[in-house]
Amino acid sequence: MASEQELADMERMSSDYVPEITGPFVGKQQSTQALVAEYAQADPIYVHKTKALPSKYSHYRTLRGDGNCGWRALAFGYFEALLRIGDKAKVRTELTKLQEYIKRFESVGFPDYAYEDIVDVTFALLEQTAASLPNHDGGAALLAAFNDGATQNSLTFHFRLITAAWMKSHDAFYADFLPDTDVHTYCSTNIEPFSVELEHVGLQALATALINEAGIAIEVLYLDRSVGEEVTPHKFSVLDADGNVVDSASTIRLLYRPGHYDLLYKAEDIAQMAIPALSNPEIRLVSNTPMFPASATTAYSQTTDLDVLGDIPGFTMGMPQSFGSLPYHPPSESLRSSPQKTISPATSTKEGLSPSSQATSPASTEQRPPEPKPQPMERRFLYTNEQLDFDLHHAKARASTEPQPTNFTREDSPDMSKREDPAHYTNQAFQPQMWRPGRDYEKVERL
Amino acid sequence: MADFAMEDTQNSAPGQPTAHEAAKLSSTSRRQDAQSVTKRLQTELRQLMLSSTPGVSAFPSLPENLLNWTATIAGPSDTPYANLIFKLSFQFPANYPYAPPTVLFKTPIYHPNVDFSGRICLDILKDKWSAVYNVQSVLLSLQSLLGEPNNASPLNGQAAELWDSDPAEFERLVLTRHQDLEEE
Numbered sequence: 001m002a003s004e005q006e007l008a009d010m011e012r013m014s015s016d017y018v019p020e021i022t023g024p025f026v027g028k029q030q031s032t033q034a035l036v037a038e039y040a041q042a043d044p045i046y047v048h049k050t051k052a053l054p055s056k057y058s059h060y061r062t063l064r065g066d067g068n069c070g071w072r073a074l075a076f077g078y079f080e081a082l083l084r085i086g087d088k089a090k091v092r093t094e095l096t097k098l099q100e101y102i103k104r105f106e107s108v109g110f111p112d113y114a115y116e117d118i119v120d121v122t123f124a125l126l127e128q129t130a131a132s133l134p135n136h137d138g139g140a141a142l143l144a145a146f147n148d149g150a151t152q153n154s155l156t157f158h159f160r161l162i163t164a165a166w167m168k169s170h171d172a173f174y175a176d177f178l179p180d181t182d183v184h185t186y187c188s189t190n191i192e193p194f195s196v197e198l199e200h201v202g203l204q205a206l207a208t209a210l211i212n213e214a215g216i217a218i219e220v221l222y223l224d225r226s227v228g229e230e231v232t233p234h235k236f237s238v239l240d241a242d243g244n245v246v247d248s249a250s251t252i253r254l255l256y257r258p259g260h261y262d263l264l265y266k267a268e269d270i271a272q273m274a275i276p277a278l279s280n281p282e283i284r285l286v287s288n289t290p291m292f293p294a295s296a297t298t299a300y301s302q303t304t305d306l307d308v309l310g311d312i313p314g315f316t317m318g319m320p321q322s323f324g325s326l327p328y329h330p331p332s333e334s335l336r337s338s339p340q341k342t343i344s345p346a347t348s349t350k351e352g353l354s355p356s357s358q359a360t361s362p363a364s365t366e367q368r369p370p371e372p373k374p375q376p377m378e379r380r381f382l383y384t385n386e387q388l389d390f391d392l393h394h395a396k397a398r399a400s401t402e403p404q405p406t407n408f409t410r411e412d413s414p415d416m417s418k419r420e421d422p423a424h425y426t427n428q429a430f431q432p433q434m435w436r437p438g439r440d441y442e443k444v445e446r447l
Numbered sequence: 448m449a450d451f452a453m454e455d456t457q458n459s460a461p462g463q464p465t466a467h468e469a470a471k472l473s474s475t476s477r478r479q480d481a482q483s484v485t486k487r488l489q490t491e492l493r494q495l496m497l498s499s500t501p502g503v504s505a506f507p508s509l510p511e512n513l514l515n516w517t518a519t520i521a522g523p524s525d526t527p528y529a530n531l532i533f534k535l536s537f538q539f540p541a542n543y544p545y546a547p548p549t550v551l552f553k554t555p556i557y558h559p560n561v562d563f564s565g566r567i568c569l570d571i572l573k574d575k576w577s578a579v580y581n582v583q584s585v586l587l588s589l590q591s592l593l594g595e596p597n598n599a600s601p602l603n604g605q606a607a608e609l610w611d612s613d614p615a616e617f618e619r620l621v622l623t624r625h626q627d628l629e630e631e
Contacts, residue, residue: 113490114544114579117483150483153545157578192577194545 026076026146027062029265035060045225052230057221058267060255068156070198070254070261074206074218075159076146077252077263081216082129083136084272085250091130094214095123098162101210105161108168115161121154138273157194159210163202164191166209177201198261207236217251224258231255484543488513491581503586505537514539517553518586526594527618528556534628535565535589537582547576550585557617557624559596559607567592568602 032054039050063069063076082091098119105115125145132141146152164187167174171183178186178201190196207218217238221231238249250272253264492513495505505518516537522528533556538549550572552565560568571580571588580588601607609617 110579111581113487113494113581116490117486118578149542153542154483157545160577161579188577188579189575192579193571193575194577195574 021064021066023062023064024147025064025072025149025152026143026263028143029059029061029270032057032060032264043225045227046223048229049223049231053264056230056266057253057255057264059265059270061263061265063260063262065260067195067197070203071156071159072146072152073254073261073263074198074203074211074252075152075155076142077218077254078159078211078214078216079125079129079142079146080139080273081250081252082126082214083133083139083142084269085215086134086136086272088130088133090214091126091133095126095130097210097213098122098126101162101165104165104169108165110161110165115158118154118158118161121151122158125151125155153194159206160191162210163206166205167191167201170205174201174205177204197259204236211252212236212238215246215249217246217249218254219251220254220256221264222256224256484539484541485513487544488539491583494581495583500583500587502590503583505582505586508536514541516548516582518582520586520590520593523590523594527614527621528593531621531625532627535586537585544578544581547572547580548582548585550589554628555624555626557603557606557621558593559598559601559603559610560592562602566602568597568600 032050035053036050039046042050063073082094102115102119106112125142128141128145129136146155167183167187174183174186181189186201190199191202203218203220211218215238218236220234220236222234223231226232238246240246251269253266253269255262255264492507502521502523503519505516507513508515508517516539518535518537520533520535522531522533524530532554534553536551536553538551540546540548550567552561552567554565555563556565562568567589569588569592571577572585596607596610598607598610606617606620609620
């Protein structure tokens with residue numbers, strides 16, 4: 001009896017074994033050159049196909065391979081595309097559509113406990129996204145939300161439910177795709193369970209139900225051993241009223257390797273994402289009161305680095321790696337309570353790089369939280385030719401909660417008074433894009 | 448930042464998060480998860496109390512801990528389990544409903560898909576778990592499992608064999624093994 005039990009135990013353990021899954025839920029953007037390197041030693045078909053990637057698709061994001069990656073990629077891609085499109089009214093329309101969609105959940109018989117909490121998370125993130133437009137943070141808040149365990153579970157599951165409800169309410173149509181089973185069974189075994197990966201049918205249903213409907217196309221690029229010199233594309237296009245393909249539609253690109261989905265980007269996607277509405281001459285200081293304040297900071301501290309933005313072409317940032325050693329100044333109440341607070345354009349254009357205008361502009365000082373000392377270095381360490389938002393306080397909060405190991409040695413780590421010295425900006429050699437704290441501080445000290 | 452969704456809680460000792468799980472939890476998202484799991488379980492409890500289903504019941508074991516429930520299933524008539532009552536324990540993970548509860552038979556039971564520690568082999572408690580299921584649907588699934596075992600993947604091989612080959616002996620073993628638990 002006992003040995004029988006032991007055998008049963010062993011069998012259960014081996015059949016239940018799940019390899020440990022690591023990595024961020026949604027990774028930061030990185031160059032597709034990394035894929036070329038990854039496959040350099042692989043089968044020639046992979047070598048050819050990955051080598052051809054960077055010329056068309058400059059960047060990609062990894063998704064955690066936990067069985068939800070395809071779903072999470074689509075959910076993240078949907079939000080990201082909305083941000084890229086940058087139309088506040090459109091995001092609100094999407095919100096209304098998803099609120100209406102609850103009726104479909106009811107009509108296909110989902111119990112209310114299954115969706116009533118999760119839809120709120122999605123609605124809140126849509127609200128937050130709408131509120132951030134037309135200027136936005138380049139997707140940092142989205143990335144943070146999608147890297148919070150509870151939040152991304154909810155978002156991912158909502159997208160599964162949208163898909164299942166759509167299929168169940170069009171079961172005659174989907175029955176033709178599913179020769180071996182009925183639509184309801186398929187949904188309960190392949191769409192609704194957590195960790196069952198996205199399949200073509202579900203992808204088609206979600207595209208039809210929500211994503212194409214929102215004017216967002218989906219393109220799946222298959223990186224597999226099929227014959228060819230490039231990844232094989234399969235597109236779910238947006239159609240206009242006459243049924244013609246809308247070529248200009250913003251597109252979610254999924255890089256599919258058998259069993260796994262990642263997100264793929266063209267250079268133009270990145271450019272669109274990096275440049276907040278140029279028509280708006282103001283810079284908005286991002287409020288420190290996002291919908292997911294805790295998630296934002298935990299996600300940053302655990303899975304992402306702010307230098308994700310630095311991977312974006314044309315997006316320039318000097319991110320002090322020693323940020324962890326900066327003191328944390330709690331955001332002032334005025335800043336906290338005024339998400340729409342703006343800095344006048346004068347302080348934010350190229351002139352803003354000049355130390356004199358930074359240090360003396362009354363417009364800029366009055367926007368800053370009262371701090372014991374002026375800290376121009378901290379105030380904006382993100383400079384490009386465009387006006388950009390940067391959520392300084394995320395970085396501060398991160399710095400305060402989780403001091404990062406720094407690469408500094410004692411001698412190239414200046415004390416606080418030096419770090420705050422606006423002389424950084426007079427340094428002719430100071431180049432934000434190239435900036436490395438150690439090296440540049442040394443130069444400052446030599447001056 | 449906790450994600451237990453992919454971890455098979457069936458493998459964890461009930462009530463004891465593994466060291467690995469504990470290490471992965473940040474206090475922040477644990478609080479967030481705890482809020483949503485509490486809210487969800489309160490909803491389920493309310494619904495169970497409002498619409499009682501014949502043959503199944505469930506309630507938190509202790510009023511102060513919503514993550515531990517005790518449930519009962521009545522054996523379906525026309526099965527070897529007719530007129531028997533089975534007690535079960537539910538242990539909800541911190542990220543419920545994105546991961547299944549750990550469900551154990553506390554009453555000793557002789558069944559092809561339940562081992563001698565009371566552990567259950569049922570797909571919806573593992574890889575087919577979905578947040579559309581709840582305590583009630585799990586109990587109803589278990590109730591139907593009593594009458595319709597999945598003999599293709601048995602935890603108790605002998606029971607799976609006898610179910611088909613010797614129903615009388617199967618029933619005798621069911622009754623031999625069954626013993627009502629003392630009220631705790």
